[in-house]
Amino acid sequence: MKKEQNILEAIVKGTRERVNHKKKNLTLEELQDQVRSFPAAMDFPFEKALRTKGLSFICEVKKASPSRGIISPDFPYLKIAQEYEQAGASAISCLTEPVYFQGKDEYLREIAETVSVPVLRKDFVVDAYMIWEAKLLGASAVLLICAILTDRELEEWIRLCHSLGLSALVEVHTEGEVLRARQAGARIIGVNNRDLKTFQVDINVSQRLKKLVPQEIIFVSESGIRTRADIELLERHGTDAVLIGETLMCSRDKKEQLNRLKGK
């Protein structure tokens, strides 16, 4: 457990160092000027896509993960994103963390330019700089993880996201974090069924925490969703959207897998 706990700490530490390095090439002020220089969509397409009737599917494009190692050695990320869109994904989640997930900012930029569904920047946001960057890359939403942020950061960064027309998917794993997310003004709460410290996956965590999330907040269940039975369980408990990575990434025919999960 100690070693795994260090991975989350190491991801956060590495991300902070990377952002500080990036700021030397492009300062926050310069980044903000770039964002402000083009007309920005302010209609929250990610939120809209998740509010449609029925369960929405957020399909994840990821090359590797700490728990699984390399998932897709050749990683045709644009083809995968297009397949997801054609298969009826409501949104796409793109990992940009470069070390443990082997993600890249370019993957996000190119995917957002290629597909017409909204794209979530899935990373470990530890600095407002990363939110401005997400906007510049063409993301429609950003992941904010309660476990690595203070109450003040959560509140300020949700507000910053909304001011930029970005949705914030606020990720929680415990009762206390649901309350913090609500307090901070989250409009979308995602329960990560994976404990980021132990990597244990249990979709009953979503079922348990859903009771604490009021109807008007969009409820997303993330991680470890593998079967039609998982989907049916989550639907019975009022889930609005599911975020699925590995199950789709490991399927040769992603459309067939998504249809199976949808019960088609």
Ligand SMILES: O=C(O)c1ccccc1NCC(=O)[C@H](O)[C@H](O)COP(=O)(O)O
């Ligand atoms: O997936 C991991 O090993 C992991 C480890 C530490 C922090 C985050 C991690 N994953 C990020 C995610 O939350 C998932 O990519 C996402 O929810 C999809 O999960 P899955 O469907 O199980 O691939």
